[in-house]
Amino acid sequence: AQKVTQAQTEISVVEKEDVTLDCVYETRDTTYYLFWYKQPPSGELVFLIRRNSFDEQNEISGRYSWNFQKSTSSFNFTITASQVVDSAVYFCALSEAGDNYGQNFVFGPGTRLSVLP
Amino acid sequence: GAVVSQHPSRVICKSGTSVKIECRSLDFQATTMFWYRQFPKQSLMLMATSNEGSKATYEQGVEKDKFLINHASLTLSTLTVTSAHPEDSSFYICSATNIGGGSGNTIYFGEGSWLTVV
Numbered sequence: 336a337q338k339v340t341q342a343q344t345e346i347s348v349v350e351k352e353d354v355t356l357d358c359v360y361e362t363r364d365t366t367y368y369l370f371w372y373k374q375p376p377s378g379e380l381v382f383l384i385r386r387n388s389f390d391e392q393n394e395i396s397g398r399y400s401w402n403f404q405k406s407t408s409s410f411n412f413t414i415t416a417s418q419v420v421d422s423a424v425y426f427c428a429l430s431e432a433g434d435n436y437g438q439n440f441v442f443g444p445g446t447r448l449s450v451l452p
Numbered sequence: 453g454a455v456v457s458q459h460p461s462r463v464i465c466k467s468g469t470s471v472k473i474e475c476r477s478l479d480f481q482a483t484t485m486f487w488y489r490q491f492p493k494q495s496l497m498l499m500a501t502s503n504e505g506s507k508a509t510y511e512q513g514v515e516k517d518k519f520l521i522n523h524a525s526l527t528l529s530t531l532t533v534t535s536a537h538p539e540d541s542s543f544y545i546c547s548a549t550n551i552g553g554g555s556g557n558t559i560y561f562g563e564g565s566w567l568t569v570v
């Protein structure tokens with residue numbers, strides 16, 4: 336069965352600091368997708384990234400970067416020069432490929448990030 | 453703009469009444485929609501998978517008679533919480549994938565609905 340672990344329940348940083356949110360996953364499938372979502376206090380899920388299991392290239396998007404390492408089953412997310420607006424709960428999620436794409440969409444427990452001014 | 457819309461975004465109902473939440477795909481036909489529930493400070497948990505024209509598939513521990521799901525068209529799925537109780541107060545969010553969904557298809561989430569049962 337698939338599983339997503341986010342060991343950090345809450346993180347507090349001061350504005351402009353860099354912060355890395357950890358995500359470790361478990362799956363028996365060789366084809367799967369990994370996601371990061373941001374959930375601000377309003378509740379909606381803001382899509383950040385999707386990465387398939389065959390693409391281990393790290394990705395950078397502005398202040399955001401992701402490090403995908405299959406060898407350690409990790410998909411960590413780094414925010415550089417954090418800002419107060421980055422304060423939110425961040426979820427890592429896993430979806431296994433197959434006919435029911437999405438049915439096996441499993442979320443991690445989330446990491447609550449607080450960026451202090 | 454949003455491609456999956458939920459309504460209402462917030463609802464307060466009295467204990468014992470039923471409340472319906474709608475999930476609409478705006479720009480695509482959704483063969484499959486998913487309903488999640490999120491209790492305060494917890495993660496999202498899949499409640500059920502809704503396939504157009506057929507009965508929903510519920511996750512273990514989710515009461516199908518309490519959480520009625522209807523997916524009558526390719527753009528609309530509804531979740532009805534029947535005989536709501538305060539413990540049903542939660543954030544409900546739907547997601548949808550487009551027709552022909554298979555590996556690699558994008559999933560879109562609705563904005564979510566806050567339900568408070570008083």
